[in-house]
Amino acid sequence: MSNPNIIITSLGIRGKIGELTPNMVLKYAEAYGTLIGKGKNVLLARDTRLSSRMFRNEIINGLLSVGINIYNLGVVPVPCLLFNMRRNNIHGGIMITGSHIPEDWNGIKFVDGKTKTFITSDFLNKIKKIYESKNFKYVDYKNIGSIQKIEGLTGYIHSILDNIDISLIKKKKYKVVLDPVAGCGLTVTPQLFIKMRCKTQIINDSLNSEYPYFPRKIEPKPENLNELSKAVEKSKADIGFAHDIDADRVAIALNKSGKILNEDIVLALIVKDYLENHENCTLVVNVASSRIFQDLAKKFDANYEEVKVGEVYVSTRLNQILNNYSNINVIGGEGSCGGVILPQLNNTRDGPLACAKILEIMAKNDLSISKLVKQLPTKYYMIKERIRYSQDKYKKIINTLKEEYFNYEINEIDGLKFYNKHSWFLIRKSGTEPIIRIYVESEKKNRTKKLSDEIMELINNITKEKSTKEE
Structure with a gap:
């Protein structure tokens, strides 16, 4: 039976401390290093969690034992790791971080040295195969890897x-x-x-x-x-x-009120500025992002694409476009978490870059952040819910929703997205937690609430679980 406190995501592993053990992390590092190959170079970075220091030591030992040379960046943001991956002769990367999840959890994210983005599920399956078979390629004394501390923040x-x-x-x-x-x-x-x-x-x-x-x-x-x-x-x-x-x-x-903006609005401000100032653009967001992005793409005559939820899917698609079309300008992100991706600079969600871009947009337009928000197109209202689930009940939920909302069009890129002219809702299994996430959006606040209440009543009747709103 699977452990709900150990989650294999599309780009690595996450778990609750005590159940995600140092030995497990050691073996995953050995598997990753085995896959990359003896003599290759790997960048290592971590966040500020206490458990990240513990896992750092295990990852170092694991990589050295299979002949990997380590360049240790220390405590740096995720985008700093990816930036340095692209600008050095590096064959892989590992970020020790739990990102936004509670502090008694942590995780390991692996980077693909070829694409310089986080790994796909296919890459992870290769790591898992080595991990589960214990087919680690340990090296002899002469081929133990090296470790070197490097500075990567300045660049x-x-x-x-x-x-x-x-x-x-x-x-x-x-x-x-x-x-x-x-x-x-x-x-x-x-x-x-x-x-x-x-x-x-x-x-x-x-x-x-x-x-x-x-x-x-x-x-x-x-x-x-x-x-x-x-x-x-x-x-x-x-x-x-x-x-x-x-x-x-x-x-x-926001200035004056201190009100916290919806995550989609943060990305929308940067997308609007980019599309205003570039021609022949393609915008890539995940399926859980607000409809405001479709509106912006339409307004500025840009191509619009949706992909699965998860940074790796946005980054991978952006890479494909850049590699195949030299004359196209691209921008992407995940509106569902406020993550902006400008792949020409760094093909990953980048918080510090987003801060700088927002200040630049304010200065360039000589407008406050509040006034910039008011300039965005149609205002949308979104409600997010979450609820625990079992696999058998998930199938029943999907079938019930299909029957009830048969007059909606359906997008099955990631979970099920039901949509019509006025509203949409998405139901999908989280890739990081044992829960179902539900997103509901429309142009009218009361319409969004009514639709959300209807959907959650149907789901609650099946799961018998209490849902939780996500602000």
Whole structure:
């Protein structure tokens, strides 16, 4: 029987500490190194979780034992690891991070050295096959790998600054509040703000001495960002930013009110600016993203594509477009988590880059963040729900919804997405937790609520489980 506290995702493994054991991490590192091959080079990075230090040691031992040379970046954001992958002779990468999930969990993300993006499920299956068969290719004394500490932050920071109009931002002297949840963003985002001459207030920048070690819940959702909202309102800041631990995500607090923006709006602001300033564009988002992205693509005559939920699917599709069409400009992201991907710079969700881009857009348009939001096309209302499930009941849920909403068109890219002219809803199994996620959206708040209530009543009658709203 599978362990619900150990989850194999499309790009690695996650688990609850104590059940995701050091030995398990060691063996996965050996399997990954065996697959890459003796004598190859791997970048290693981690987040600030206490368990990440423990797992770092096991990964180092595992990789060295199969002849892998390690270049250790230390504590850096996920996008910094991917940036350095693309600019060095590196054959693989590992990020030790639980990302936005609770601190008593952690995970290992593997990078494909050929594509310089996180691995696909096919790549992971090869790792799993070696792990399960224990077919590790240990080396003799003469071929043990080497380890070297390297600095990778400077080049990454410069790459962001080189791709924004820093002079415009400097003139504005913005007042900014940052909540990095004592995570990897602390190594980068404050430095960006200094370079842009922003007056910066940093909150939640240090770990507690006892559990819970992190100063707030890790995921940058509205209910976890009350301190940021209050700090922005009290200090009369121009904007507030929040990261998760590995800084691939960003949330925004509006000036004056401190209200936390919906994740889709963060990405939409950057997408709108990009499409306004580039021709012959393709926009790629996941199926759980707001319909606002279709509207933006239509307004600026851009191609629009949807892929499965998960950064790797967006990044892979962006790579395919870049490799096959030299004259197309591309931008992508996951509106469902506020993750922006500009593959020409870094083909991964990039929180620090998103912060810099938002400030540039404010300065370029000479508008506050609140006024920029008002310039976006039609406002949509989304409700997100989550509920635990069993496989047999999931099939019954799907069949019931198909019968009930037979007049909707259906997209089966990832789970089931039902849609018509006025609204859509998506039901899919999470890739990181043993839950079903449900997304409902329309142009009218009352229509969204009514549709959500109908769907959840049907699902609750089948599962007999209580659902939880996601803000």
